[in-house]
Amino acid sequence: MRPFDYQRAERLEHASQLAADADTLPLAGGTNLVDLMKLEVETPQTLVDISRLPLRSIAEEGAGLRIGALVTNTATAADPRVRADYPVLARAILAGASQQLRNRATTGGNLCQRTRCYYFTNIDQPCNKREPGSGCGAIEGIARIHAVLGTSPHCIATYPGDMAVALAALDARVEIARENGSSRSVPVRDFHRLPGDTPERDNVLEPGEIITAVTLPAPVGGTQLYRKVRERSSYAFALCSVAALVALEDNRFTRADLAFGGLAHKPWHDPRIAELLVGSEPSLALFDRAADLLLEGAQGYGENDFKIPLARRTLAAVLCEASGVGA
Amino acid sequence: MSVHLKQDRPDTRNVLDKTRQGVIGAPLPRPEGLLKTTGTATYAAEYAAEGCLEGVLVTVPVVRGAVTAIDEEQVRAMPGVVAVLSDKRMTGRPAQGMAGEAPFQPAQEVCYWGQPVALVVAQSFEQARDAAKRLVVECRGEDAPLDPAAVDAEESESTRQGDLAHAMAEAAHSVDITVTTEGHASAAMEPHAALAQWDGERLTVHASLQMLKFNRAELADSLGLEQDQVRLLSPYVGGGFGSKLGVSQEVVAAALAAMQLGRPVRVVMSRQQVFQVVERRSETHQRVRLAADAQGRLTGFGHEARVSNLPGESFAEPVLQSSHLLYAGDNRLLRLEVARIHRMTAGSVRAPGEAVGVQTVEQAMDMLAAKAGIDPVELRLRNLPDKHPENGKAFSSRKLAECLERGAAAFGWEERPRAPRHTREGEWWIGTGMASAARVHSVVEAKARVTLRPGGTALVETDMTDIGTGTYAILGQVAGEMLGLAPADIEVRLGDTELPPGSGSGGSVGAASCGSAVFLACEGLRRKLAERLGINSDDLTLKDGFVRWSGGEKALPELLGNAPLDCVGHFEPGDSTQDLAVSSFGAFFAEVAVNRWTGETRVRRMTGAFGFGRVLNARTARSQCLGGMTWCIGNALTESLLFDPVDGHLANCDLAEYHVPVNRDVPDCEVLLLEERDAAASPIQAKGVGELGLCGGAGAIANAIHDACGARVFAYPMTPDRVLAAMPEG
């Protein structure tokens, strides 16, 4: 770990101003950032500790809910309104990390958590995300946990988180404070980026921008599932995950908002899947067609080829569970 | 006084069954348990030493080569940095278990990716860590073979008996499978750590080590010191699982720094370093062949394995160890070969050999049972050899048949044959499988001193370690049983080379070896007490602090008077097992659920039945078995060291990405301990149990996966992708 300066932000504007410096990073729960600093993957000159900013509440806003950036994952998952109206979010959070980590992990930090790519976390390896232009160690290497959708020749990393996959299915928005005191809001679906030729950028945050909250739209009811496939039953990142908001009437889908984790550099959402499903009768054949859309253009890198059939099967499993097909 | 026994004959006296205290075998809690659970037991890195400096190992990202230059000046100027060491005595590899001599030196000759070559010492850990990362080390790199399948291998061991190929050709039923297992990490919770102090003549090191008398010799030899100049202390060890059998790089580095700087120096490996530089279990490539007659009786048995290690290492994962004696079959071919590749040192990880060898045989047995239409339990019972199938020696004791039968009954084993995919609960296929367990037994030389103190309490002392296994508890129980004292009246001191040299913890030898040393010391004390009373020690009953004999009774303190009475027990293995096959046995039964969509496998329940001689403490023995069964789950489903094919580095080097089982992966496990007395194994009739619980159980899980969903998977760990690839559709 490199020595760094520590500043505690007393106000949001103060935090944004400090964070505008390219060598400054905001510190929330620290569960990802501090680990990466120990490995010297992150080498900020200054940490601005935002953990005492008043962004710790969950409040009703319009017909939806506003979850402050510093609300812990544990608090969000335990919130009665979240559990009642957005169970997919509670389920996704509880499928992630461990209780101890969730007690510290925050909404903003969780969205910004970095990839678990083995080459990214090892500074003796080439990695375009960590060191642009140095190459990608994973493409020819251990790519078991890597992406099959939206990859680029420069980076095949995944966004590893669970919470954001549920937020993408829910079509939540990320509220962002800017350095100049204004704010903007971005759909979660557009918050993370594909790697393209700038894999060093995980998401659309600009220097000086601080996440202040996530806003959830009005509850939609229906069946809400989060399905996470992994080797061990807890404390492991997703090989593939599906967040699903599904409703049926007269045996036809009236809602099928799906998002996928573990497959790409961002939570994957393809609007064509809902278009295909809504209005149709659930069947294995239909789920297969949905998977065809999802996996159009999917590319494996040897070790992770299995994710392509796995995603197809997980999608079918979730839709079967939600619709009762094959029960 | 001392009592020496070189055990040349079985000890059938069963003394511990005749003593009256009634503590031997009792499920007593560990005396140090409270300290550990409250965080007050002090581990190596936690000692305070005045003026202690902090050292951090510097590793190089080169798979083979030599260090040509180290730019010390640059980091010497950094705040807090006191020294940069690249002493030629630094060790590049850990010592193998019981080596007793310096491991590979100099560290600057690099043989695997991430080898430590230098040590940066600073005032604070943070300063040292920062400087260690910044230190520029120039290294002349060379290519090196990385893929064990791509190099020629040397034969390490082979047994040929009869004609296996012929037996296969003639067999009514035969099985021929090839199975792979990946490398494993010992993944002990406590990272490797050492705190060294040098007073100009003597070195004192708090370290996390399993076998102190060997470790002292290894360290002294590495440094060029006499053994009596070195004192090692390891009273508590937060798990070792083989990775702390020999001294590893941090111990030698800390000692050298302390000697050079004249100040205490602490070196603690990072989690990543632990994964990258201490011993791994080799990956294996195995072929098992079984030939049987129409009744399923084995006529041929073949087990061949390829493992790997660094050039110059004598250790080869002994995959075939129990294959030699587990099952019958006149025509036999067993062959082990080692590929020389450049990954970190391969060495003993808990249950070396059997931990990966038995499960593959057990998979083949399951397939044979299906082919022959015989119940898998019955097939095994039919194939238990009367004698060692290769050397004809009788078994000293073998509870395998009882383990199979009682385990099956306790588990509720349903007889086969039956077709897989018989039960589905929602998305999950449910199935069961079983396997035998076997682990060879041995004992080694050990000494212990037992002192009866005025007042009637006792002190047990040996340099033996407790690596979380329960040594404190069981040695106290042996002494308590022999001396008629409650365990609360016995103090056990361990983990200090100033104390009589025990066996150390490794290869499941500790309990039987050190337990025997304590037993011998107590026999000596009993004789002394009898002498004082002028009676024969057979006429002596010690119980609850009282001494009774046919002619009377006395309180122990009264008999002792004001002077302590001590005796050193010195146990040495002799010829008692020369004409016998000595091994621990057991059986595993597992129920799994396999997800029909995703191939995820979860173990739902497991039963293990084990016979390993005398049970010294039913609670700690059960814990060992439970831990072993937990390892079976990791071995079967999740654990795998991932090596980069391009430069050979270990990719998953922390506990987030190297997947040991978590609580939720470990279901209710039932452990049956079958009492047994093995007179040849040790004078306390005990064999080893520390490793038995993981020798074969992964095979029970593999067989259960097949019974559940029809997938025969031949690669461990059986991750969702592998299960899916082998699973029939539908």
Ligand SMILES: Cc1cc2nc3c(=O)[nH]c(=O)nc-3n(C[C@H](O)[C@H](O)[C@H](O)COP(=O)(O)OP(=O)(O)OC[C@H]3O[C@@H](n4cnc5c(N)ncnc54)[C@H](O)[C@@H]3O)c2cc1C
């Ligand atoms: C062993 C382990 C297992 C894990 N398993 C899972 C899992 O299965 N699923 C899962 O989803 N996650 C998992 N995690 C990741 C965990 O969820 C994240 O570490 C956590 O959510 C990060 O939150 P934090 O508040 O600690 O962030 P920090 O570590 O404080 O910050 C992370 C990043 O976000 C930035 N940041 C923080 N807050 C803001 C803000 N308000 N605005 C802008 N930038 C900000 C920081 O600068 C930093 O770059 C695991 C982590 C570990 C260590």
Ligand code: SF4
């Ligand atoms: S996949 Fe991306 S993060 Fe991983 S090594 Fe390649 S560039 Fe780096």
